[in-house]
Amino acid sequence: MAYDKFTKLTSTAVPLPIENVDTDQIIPARFLKATERKGFGDNLFRDWRFNQDHTPKADFVLNNETYTGKILVGGKNFGSGSSREHAAWAIYDYGFRCVISSFFADIFKNNCLNIGVLPVQVSEAFLAEIFKTVEANPEAQVTVDLEAQTVALEGSETVESFDINSYKKENMKNGFDDIDYLLNLDDDIATFATQRPF
Amino acid sequence: MKKTLFDKVWDSHVVKSVPGGPDVLFIDRHMVHEVTSPVAFLGLKNRGIKVLHPERTFATADHNTPTLNQHLPIEDPLSANQLAALERNAKEHGISYWGLGHEKNGIVHVVGPEYGITLPGATIVCGDSHTSTHGAFGAIAFGIGTSEVEMVLASQCIMQPKPKSMRIHIEGEVGNGVTPKDVALYIISKLSTSGATGYFAEYTGPVFENMSMEGRMTVCNLSIEMGARGGMIAPDQTTFHYIKGREFAPQGADWDKAMDYWQTLYTDEGATYDKELILQGSDIEPMITYGTNPGMGVGISKSIPSASESKDSADSYRKSLNYMGFNENEPLLGKKVDYVFLGSCTNGRIEDFRAFTNIVKGRKKADHITAWLVPGSHKVRQAIIDEGLYDILIEAGFELREPGCSACLAMNEDKIPAGKVAVSTSNRNFEGRQGPGARTMLASPTVAAATAVMGVVTDPRTISN
Numbered sequence A: 001m002a003y004d005k006f007t008k009l010t011s012t013a014v015p016l017p018i019e020n021v022d023t024d025q026i027i028p029a030r031f032l033k034a035t036e037r038k039g040f041g042d043n044l045f046r047d048w049r050f051n052q053d054h055t056p057k058a059d060f061v062l063n064n065e066t067y068t069g070k071i072l073v074g075g076k077n078f079g080s081g082s083s084r085e086h087a088a089w090a091i092y093d094y095g096f097r098c099v100i101s102s103f104f105a106d107i108f109k110n111n112c113l114n115i116g117v118l119p120v121q122v123s124e125a126f127l128a129e130i131f132k133t134v135e136a137n138p139e140a141q142v143t144v145d146l147e148a149q150t151v152a153l154e155g156s157e158t159v160e161s162f163d164i165n166s167y168k169k170e171n172m173k174n175g176f177d178d179i180d181y182l183l184n185l186d187d188d189i190a191t192f193a194t195q196r197p198f
Numbered sequence B: 001m002k003k004t005l006f007d008k009v010w011d012s013h014v015v016k017s018v019p020g021g022p023d024v025l026f027i028d029r030h031m032v033h034e035v036t037s038p039v040a041f042l043g044l045k046n047r048g049i050k051v052l053h054p055e056r057t058f059a060t061a062d063h064n065t066p067t068l069n070q071h072l073p074i075e076d077p078l079s080a081n082q083l084a085a086l087e088r089n090a091k092e093h094g095i096s097y098w099g100l101g102h103e104k105n106g107i108v109h110v111v112g113p114e115y116g117i118t119l120p121g122a123t124i125v126c127g128d129s130h131t132s133t134h135g136a137f138g139a140i141a142f143g144i145g146t147s148e149v150e151m152v153l154a155s156q157c158i159m160q161p162k163p164k165s166m167r168i169h170i171e172g173e174v175g176n177g178v179t180p181k182d183v184a185l186y187i188i189s190k191l192s193t194s195g196a197t198g199y200f201a202e203y204t205g206p207v208f209e210n211m212s213m214e215g216r217m218t219v220c221n222l223s224i225e226m227g228a229r230g231g232m233i234a235p236d237q238t239t240f241h242y243i244k245g246r247e248f249a250p251q252g253a254d255w256d257k258a259m260d261y262w263q264t265l266y267t268d269e270g271a272t273y274d275k276e277l278i279l280q281g282s283d284i285e286p287m288i289t290y291g292t293n294p295g296m297g298v299g300i301s302k303s304i305p306s307a308s309e310s311k312d313s314a315d316s317y318r319k320s321l322n323y324m325g326f327n328e329n330e331p332l333l334g335k336k337v338d339y340v341f342l343g344s345c346t347n348g349r350i351e352d353f354r355a356f357t358n359i360v361k362g363r364k365k366a367d368h369i370t371a372w373l374v375p376g377s378h379k380v381r382q383a384i385i386d387e388g389l390y391d392i393l394i395e396a397g398f399e400l401r402e403p404g405c406s407a408c409l410a411m412n413e414d415k416i417p418a419g420k421v422a423v424s425t426s427n428r429n430f431e432g433r434q435g436p437g438a439r440t441m442l443a444s445p446t447v448a449a450a451t452a453v454m455g456v457v458t459d460p461r462t463i464s465n
C-alpha cells in the first residue's frame, strides 16, 4: 500500500519512557479482528490509555494534552513480541510518522519501514536527553531529516545520525513499497522457482 | 568457504541482492492464518494480481477460533467475519484451507510439521512471530508483518536484510525433570528479551541433539522471545525419521533426492558465528516467570529477584511486579494460582499432553483451579484420545477442549479474568496478553500439571510419579 513520502519532519514529540513496550500493549489482540486497515489508531495503547469502562486514564501520556506531535519517543526495546503489523498501523493511523527509541525489535522495525513510519534508533544518552527536554518543555521541536539521516533536538547541541539502508531510505522518500520492486523481478523469480528441490 | 547452517540455507534462497539493501529471498512455504492475512489479500485485489504460488501456500484458522462447540456457528461476528474472509480468499486463489472443523485444522505451527509441510533447508514464513518453531527442522523460518505477507503472496519472495548469526551452545546434560521449555526459558532469562535482536540463532550441543522433534520445536518457537528472528537446529536422524511418510513430505525418488540435500545441512567445521553463547546444562532447573516479559524467569525453587538484580531499569521492573501483584524476594513455590493453561504452539503437542497427564495421573485437579487444556490440532486431540490420555485427564477432573490458539493470545472467549494468576505453557506473559489484567506465569507442561493438582506453584520433581 502506498503511503505518504517521508523527507524531513519537524514536530513536537510525545514521550513514553517505558522499556520493552511490546506490540500487545501497542494494540491488544482483541482489536485485531478487522479485515480492512481502518480505525486502528482509536485503540492504540488501548489498555494503558483507557479503563475497562472506556474512560480515559488521566495519567497516560496520550491523554495528556500537553504532549502532541507526529513523533513518538519510546524506551529501549520498543515493539517486541508479536509480529502484528496492526501495531505499526495503529501508530500511523493515530498520526505518528516517526518513532524514536534506543533499540527496536526486528519485526516491528521492518513493519514500520514497510508502511511509512520511520523508526529512528538513537543512543541511550540522546534518548535520555530527548525525554528530559521534552518533559521540561513540551513545545521543544525534534527534527528528523531522512536525507541527512540525522535527528536534532531544539535547545540541544547534539545532532545524532541514524542508520537506514539505502534501499529502504529511497522507498521511504518516495512512498514506494517492496511489492512494486518484486513484481518487476518476475522473470528471475520464475526461473528460481523451477530450480527449488521442493 | 566454511559456512554455518544458517548461511547455507539463506544463501541458497537468494534470488538477488539489492545493492545497499536487503536480499530478495525465495520462500518455499508460506503459512497463512485469518488475522494477519485479510489486508494482504485486499492489497492483491487492489493491484489486480493473484497469488503467485498457491501450491506453496497453506491456510488454517486458529487465532480466533472457539475451543468449545466448534460445530456451532461462531458467536463473535468479527471473528466469524475474519474466518469467512480467509475461506473466501483461499478459494479465490486456489489455496488449501484447513478451516474450523476440518480434520487437519489446528495451530499453524503445529499443523505445518504434522503434515510434512515443514522441511529441512526450506524457507518458511507466516504472519506470526512464532514461525520460528519450524527452525527445529533446520529450516529458516520467521514471522513477518502483513505487508510482507502480501509480498510473499504476490511474488513468493520477501525482501530481508540477512540477519547476523549466533550460536547458542549448551554443554553437558540437563538434570531430571528439566524440559525443553525450561531450557528455552533459561536461555531467554540469560539473554533478556532483546539479547538476540538482529540475529538468527543456531542451537548446538548434546542437549539439543538428544531432544525429540517436539522438544526442538518448543525451543525454536521461543527464539523470538529473546529477540532473535528465528532459531534452527541442524537436521539429523531424529528429524528425518519424524518427517518420513508425512503427507506433504517428498516421497519415493524425491525423498532420496531431498535426503542427499538435507545431509549437507550442518555448520562446517571452522565456520564462525557473529556471536556465541555457551551455557551449562547442569545449571538449568524447571523454570517459571514472575514478571511481564519472557526474560523474567528463574528456577522454580528460587525467589523473585530484587530490582537491583534485574536487567531492566528499577521503574520498569517495579511496574512489572506491580502488575503481577508480586514483591521482590518472595518465593515462587507455594504461590496461589487460579488458572492453568496447557496449549499453544509452544506446548500444545502430544508430548506435552503426555507429560502433563503423567503428573496428574491418579491425582485430582485442585478445586479452585480452572484448567484449560487445548490441543494444538485435531491430530493432537485424536492422539490424546487414542493413547488413553483423555480418560486419565477426565478421571483427574480435567476437560479437554478443541484446538486453537485459545488463551495464548485471548482473541477468542478464552480470556483469563483481570487480576487472576495463570500458570501457562504458552509463550508470552505480557500485560493483558491472556486477557485484560490477566497475570501470566510461563512454565512447562509438567510445572503446569503439578500446579494444577496442588493449586499453588509446585516443582514437579517433588511430586512426580
Ligand code: SF4
Pocket: B062, B063, B107, B108, B109, B128, B130, B344, B345, B346, B404, B405, B408, B409, B426, B427
Ligand atoms: S498459539 Fe499463540 S503464539 Fe502460537 S500461533 Fe497461536 S497466538 Fe501465535
